[in-house]
Amino acid sequence: MLTLSRCSDEDRPVSPPTAPYHHGDLREALIEAAVASVRENGPDGLALRDLARRVHVSHNAAYRHFADRDALVAEVAGRVMGSIVDSMQARLATVRTRDPVLRARRRLAATGRGYVDFALTEPGLFRLACASLPAVSATITLPGRDPLALLGEVLDDLVEVGFLTPAARIDAEVTCWSAVHGFSILSIDGPMQGSTAKELTTALDRVLIAIDRSYAATTGTTIGDRDLIG
């Protein structure tokens, strides 16, 4: 084997045909490449030099657009947060119930389902978002792209329709987010990995029911355990 012939560092940064010296939008291209890479190889597989190769640009070109590696992953993590919001909203859109109380309760459950949907569908990206959570929460999350904010709105509705006591509303984000986030982790990396989709669904139902029941107790609302399912 030729020892030096394939030093990957010297990979031609010469672009494919018709590529100008200045890349069209290198910043965006790098982010997209990063998303693809994390999707395939998980957060640990992310390497600036590898991204540069994928985009046909020299290593170091990224430094014109990101201060360092962490800045890049923070940006990607921010986008992932946005995608999580999308996933939650997709589930929210499926709630058609008219009755205000039941509707609000089902919307809370839908929020959780959407969150877990994303974790199960994109485990690599989800792990990245978890691992770089400090960086993300340091960043100003764009309005409408923050899962916790969306959760907060749904919880507010729950108070408005009288299902949730204002006292119990305090720190409710923590409880709810914890439940679905923890469930996601256990599902993709913990003892529940390898479970069938059906098993996961019913387990998640139980978690969501537990939350619902907990809040019903604050106002003394009588509920049925299958209210949230269907």
Place this chain on the structure above:
Amino acid sequence: MLTLSRCSDEDRPVSPPTAPYHHGDLREALIEAAVASVRENGPDGLALRDLARRVHVSHNAAYRHFADRDALVAEVAGRVMGSIVDSMQARLATVRTRDPVLRARRRLAATGRGYVDFALTEPGLFRLACASLPAVSATITLPGRDPLALLGEVLDDLVEVGFLTPAARIDAEVTCWSAVHGFSILSIDGPMQGSTAKELTTALDRVLIAIDRSYAATTGTTIGDRDLIG
């Protein structure tokens, strides 16, 4: 600055006085060094070569005791799990209540408090355990060293005293573990980082109360919201 004078690779692996060629128990020394390193610099700061320097041994010596880096961190993560169990048990030991039902409920809360205690006290080690959760759950966790198993016992007690319905017992580990795990994450890396100890305590109380209330509802037990506090 002298450019080459400090190539750290050539750091003398010559041991301090009185060190034999064969290290006494290199494996254990490496693990302890790893714990110290993670405690200081977090999971990402962990480097085999750095550990070797700390223990005054050449790089590569670790390979006689661990297949690769991942094996080392898996071992460390396993120990961390054990420490988490210790922390939970420390809290369990403080529950002195006689009344069986209230005792079982408080033991569940104590379990959660112990888990969060560890996360707040040792955020670096806690993050390592989270990040390498897949590796840990692949390993056979030693009996009595598994947080989930301990949680399971406490939950069984809750059924025995009639506070928790057998039906609600199903997947209860997931709900409970998710709640405290998620709370820990939010506290050390999420939007709650920077909160005072008091704020965190009352927030955790609310989470634990929500769980308690949820389970009380399954058997129709009437409870007071301050039962778990004090």
Place this chain on the structure above:
DNA sequence: CGCTGCATCTTGACAGTGTCAACATCGGGA
């Protein structure tokens, strides 16, 4: 007591990574 086998540790090398400094190139405003 001496020799030999083997687990343990060391040396040396290679590929890969992030990051800094210096240089090249292009496009748009004076």
Place this chain on the structure above:
DNA sequence: TCCCGATGTTGACACTGTCAAGATGCAGCG
């Protein structure tokens, strides 16, 4: 038109994990 600043490139350095080969010392056997 020219020049300057943004963008991209080249080259280097320190650091990492990991493999292959050699050195070393203990333990057990003759």
